[in-house]
Amino acid sequence: MSNSIPPQFILLIGALLIPLFRGKLKLGYMLALPVFAFYNYLQMPEGVYWTFELLDFKLIFGRADKLSLIFVNIFTVVTFIAVIYNIQARNNLEYFAGFLYAGCAIGMVLAGDLITFFIFWEMLTFGAVLLILARKSSRSMGAAIRYLLVHIVGGLILLSGIILHFKEFGSLEFGYIGLNHLSSYLIFIGFGLNCAWPILHAWLPDAYPEASIGGVIFMATFTTKGAVYALMRGFPGEPSLLWIGMAMAIFPIFYAVLENDLRKVLAYSLINQVGFMVVGIGIGTSLSLNGAAAHVYCHILYKALLFMSIGAIIRQTGKVKATELGGLFRSMPFTAVCCMIGAASISAFPLFSGFVSKSMVMSAAAEGHYTIIWVALLFASAGVFHHAGIKIPFFAFFSHDSGIRVKEAPINMRIAMGIAAFLCIFVGIFPNQTLYKLLPFAVEVAYEPYTFAHVMGQGMLLIFSALAFTLLLLSGIYPAEIRAINIDADWFxxxxxxxxxxxxxxxxxxxxxxxxxxxxxxxxxxxxxxxxxxxxxxxxxxxxxxxxxxxxxxxxxxxxxxxxxxxxxxxxxxxxxxxxxxxxxxxxxxxx
Amino acid sequence: MAQSNSPKKPKSVKIILNGLFILCGFIFLLDFLFLSEKFDKHAIYEWENWPGFYAVFGFVACVLLVLISKYILRPLVKRDEDYYE
Structure with missing residues (x-):
C-alpha cells in the first residue's frame, strides 16, 4: 500500500472545489493541484494498490508500473502547463472540465481492471465535450454533439467487448489481451476509435478546431494518448497495428497540406504522430515499445506547445485561417519562437524532443526489417516537417503580411509556452538524463539517438524537404491556401x-x-x-x-x-x- | 493566388534563401564526397549508404506529397466553407 494520495483523486475532487475559491486564491489553488498530484506521483512505488471490493469485483485504482507511471508523469506536467495557459479563461466550467479530464486520464492509466478503466475512459469523453462547448459557438455545439455521439458508440463497443471478455475468461484484469476472440476484437475497435484510426478518426479533426483555445491542450493530450496506453497494455506486438499505424502516419499529411484552418492542420498532424506510436506498438519489441512511450511523452509536449501558440494567435487576432494570417512575427515574436520550437520538435530536428523519440520507432522498424513500414514512416517524417514544421509557422508568422498588428500574447500564456518550449529542448538535448529514465521496458543496450549517421540522415531529410517547400512555393506550384473545407470520413x-x-x-x-x-x-x-x-x-x-x-x-x-x-x-x-x-x-x- | 503565397523578396528573405541553398549544397557535398566512403553509417538497409539518399528522398517525398495533395486529393475533397451548414 502506498502512502501517497491517488493523483487522479487529487485532480477529480480538486476540480469540484474550484468554485469555492476566488481571485488570486483560486489561481494558487489551481496551480497547486497538479503540483500536489505530481508530488504524490513521485511518492508512488511500483506495485498494485488502492484496491476496493465492489460486489464480486476487485477495483484497482493503483496499478503502478513503469508503463503507467510515464503516462501519469506527462499527463500531470501538461495539466500544470495548461492551467497556467488557461488562467484568463475565467470560466469555472472550463477549469472544472480540464481537471475532470486530466483526473480521468490519470485514473485510466492507473486502472488495473477493466471496470475502473472503462469508467474513467468514458468520463474522459465528458471532459472533452465540456471543453468543446466552452467555445460557446453554434459550430462548437454541433461538434460537441457529434463528438459525444461518436464516442458513445465507441464506448458501447468497448463495453460489449469487456462484458464478453468477462464471460469468456471470468476475469476483468486489464493485462495483455491479444487479438483472438470476438471480445478482443470489440475491445480493439473501442480502443481504436479513441486512437483515431483511419475512418474512425474523423471526430478528431472535426472537434479539435472547435474547442476552446485552452481546452484543446487537454484534448490533444489525453484521449488519443490514453488509447495508445490501452493498446500498449492490451495489444503489444499485434501485427495489424503496423498497417493501421502506417495508414495513420501517411494519409493525414495530404489533408494537412491542403487545410486552411491551422488548428485543423495540427489535428491532422496529431493523427500522423500517433501513427508512429501505433507502429511502435505493432512492432512490439522493447525498443519499439519504448519508442512509442517516448514518442507519447515528447509528442504531448510539442503538440501542446503548437496548440498553445496557435491559441495565442486566436486570442490576439480572432483568426485561425492561413488565408487570414501572416506576418505576425513582428507583433508576436515570443509566440513565433515558441511555435518554431514546437515545429522543430515535431519535425524531429536533432536537439529537439521529437528526434530522440521518433528515431527509436524508425530504428525498431529497420531492425525488424519492416521495409515498407520504414519507407512509409520516412515519407511521413518528411511530410510532417513539410506541413507542421514549415507550414504552420510560415503561414502564421511570415508569408505575406496580413496587416494585422496586435500585442504579444498575455504573460501567463507566454510562461506556459516557455515551459513547454524549454522542456522540448531539454528533453531533446538530455534524453538520457530525463526521458529515457522513464521508459517502461528494460533494454540491454541503451538507445543512442545522437549517432553521426542519424543526425546527418535526419538533417539531410529535413533540409531537402525545406528546399522542396521553398522551390514549390517560389514556382507557384505549392497549393494556395483557399477558403474551403476538405471533406473527410465524418462526411458519412x-x-x-x-x-x-x-x-x-x-x-x-x-x-x-x-x-x-x-x-x-x-x-x-x-x-x-x-x-x-x-x-x-x-x-x-x-x-x-x-x-x-x-x-x-x-x-x-x-x-x-x-x-x-x-x-x-x-x-x-x-x-x-x-x-x-x-x-x-x-x-x-x-x-x- | 500563388503570388500571394510567395513572399516579396526583401533582403532578409534573399539572405535566408541563399543560406538555405548553400546549406543544401554543402550538406549534400559533404555526404557525397566524404562520408559515404569513409564513414560507417550503421546502416541497416543498403540504400542508406547511397550518397545523398536522405536528401533525395526528402526532396522527392515532399514534391510528391504536394503534387498528390494538389492534383488528386483537393479535387476530390474540396467543398465550400458552408458545405455542412
Whole structure:
C-alpha cells in the first residue's frame, strides 16, 4: 500500500472545489493541484494498490508500473502547463472540465481492471465535450454533439467487448489481451476509435478546431494518448497495428497540406504522430515499445506547445485561417519562437524532443526489417516537417503580411509556452538524463539517438524537404491556401446523418400521411356516413321492389323515399315500422 | 493566388534563401564526397549508404506529397466553407 494520495483523486475532487475559491486564491489553488498530484506521483512505488471490493469485483485504482507511471508523469506536467495557459479563461466550467479530464486520464492509466478503466475512459469523453462547448459557438455545439455521439458508440463497443471478455475468461484484469476472440476484437475497435484510426478518426479533426483555445491542450493530450496506453497494455506486438499505424502516419499529411484552418492542420498532424506510436506498438519489441512511450511523452509536449501558440494567435487576432494570417512575427515574436520550437520538435530536428523519440520507432522498424513500414514512416517524417514544421509557422508568422498588428500574447500564456518550449529542448538535448529514465521496458543496450549517421540522415531529410517547400512555393506550384473545407470520413455521418434524416422524414411521414388519408379522413368519415345513412339506404333498397309491385310510379316513389329518409334521420318511424323492426331484431337475437 | 503565397523578396528573405541553398549544397557535398566512403553509417538497409539518399528522398517525398495533395486529393475533397451548414 502506498502512502501517497491517488493523483487522479487529487485532480477529480480538486476540480469540484474550484468554485469555492476566488481571485488570486483560486489561481494558487489551481496551480497547486497538479503540483500536489505530481508530488504524490513521485511518492508512488511500483506495485498494485488502492484496491476496493465492489460486489464480486476487485477495483484497482493503483496499478503502478513503469508503463503507467510515464503516462501519469506527462499527463500531470501538461495539466500544470495548461492551467497556467488557461488562467484568463475565467470560466469555472472550463477549469472544472480540464481537471475532470486530466483526473480521468490519470485514473485510466492507473486502472488495473477493466471496470475502473472503462469508467474513467468514458468520463474522459465528458471532459472533452465540456471543453468543446466552452467555445460557446453554434459550430462548437454541433461538434460537441457529434463528438459525444461518436464516442458513445465507441464506448458501447468497448463495453460489449469487456462484458464478453468477462464471460469468456471470468476475469476483468486489464493485462495483455491479444487479438483472438470476438471480445478482443470489440475491445480493439473501442480502443481504436479513441486512437483515431483511419475512418474512425474523423471526430478528431472535426472537434479539435472547435474547442476552446485552452481546452484543446487537454484534448490533444489525453484521449488519443490514453488509447495508445490501452493498446500498449492490451495489444503489444499485434501485427495489424503496423498497417493501421502506417495508414495513420501517411494519409493525414495530404489533408494537412491542403487545410486552411491551422488548428485543423495540427489535428491532422496529431493523427500522423500517433501513427508512429501505433507502429511502435505493432512492432512490439522493447525498443519499439519504448519508442512509442517516448514518442507519447515528447509528442504531448510539442503538440501542446503548437496548440498553445496557435491559441495565442486566436486570442490576439480572432483568426485561425492561413488565408487570414501572416506576418505576425513582428507583433508576436515570443509566440513565433515558441511555435518554431514546437515545429522543430515535431519535425524531429536533432536537439529537439521529437528526434530522440521518433528515431527509436524508425530504428525498431529497420531492425525488424519492416521495409515498407520504414519507407512509409520516412515519407511521413518528411511530410510532417513539410506541413507542421514549415507550414504552420510560415503561414502564421511570415508569408505575406496580413496587416494585422496586435500585442504579444498575455504573460501567463507566454510562461506556459516557455515551459513547454524549454522542456522540448531539454528533453531533446538530455534524453538520457530525463526521458529515457522513464521508459517502461528494460533494454540491454541503451538507445543512442545522437549517432553521426542519424543526425546527418535526419538533417539531410529535413533540409531537402525545406528546399522542396521553398522551390514549390517560389514556382507557384505549392497549393494556395483557399477558403474551403476538405471533406473527410465524418462526411458519412454528417451528410449520411442528413440522408438518414430525410429518408425517415420521407418514409415515416409518408406512412403518416397515408394513414391519415385512409383511416382518419377516409374510413372514419365513411363509417359515420354509413351509420347515418346506411339504415335508410337499406330500407329503401328493400322497399323499392315492393313499391314498384304495388303500382307506384317513379314520382310517387321519390316522395316516399324522401319521407322515409327524413323519418329515419330523425328516428321518427310510425309505430308499426318500429314494432316491425323490433320483432325483426328479436328474431335475429333468438336465432343466432 | 500563388503570388500571394510567395513572399516579396526583401533582403532578409534573399539572405535566408541563399543560406538555405548553400546549406543544401554543402550538406549534400559533404555526404557525397566524404562520408559515404569513409564513414560507417550503421546502416541497416543498403540504400542508406547511397550518397545523398536522405536528401533525395526528402526532396522527392515532399514534391510528391504536394503534387498528390494538389492534383488528386483537393479535387476530390474540396467543398465550400458552408458545405455542412
Amino acid at each position: 455521418y454528417r451528410k449520411g446523418g442528413r440522408l438518414f434524416y430525410s429518408f425517415f422524414d420521407y418514409s415515416l411521414n409518408g406512412i403518416n400521411t397515408f394513414a391519415h388519408k385512409t383511416f382518419i379522413a377516409g374510413a372514419t368519415a365513411s363509417i359515420c356516413r354509413a351509420a347515418k345513412e346506411g339504415p335508410a339506404k337499406a330500407i329503401i333498397f328493400l322497399l323499392t321492389p315492393y313499391w314498384t309491385l304495388t303500382g307506384n310510379n317513379s314520382q310517387q316513389q321519390a316522395v316516399k323515399r324522401k319521407n322515409l329518409r327524413r323519418q329515419i334521420e330523425k328516428g321518427s318511424f310510425p309505430i308499426g315500422i318500429t314494432a316491425c323492426l323490433a320483432v325483426l331484431l328479436l328474431g335475429i337475437l333468438f336465432f343466432f
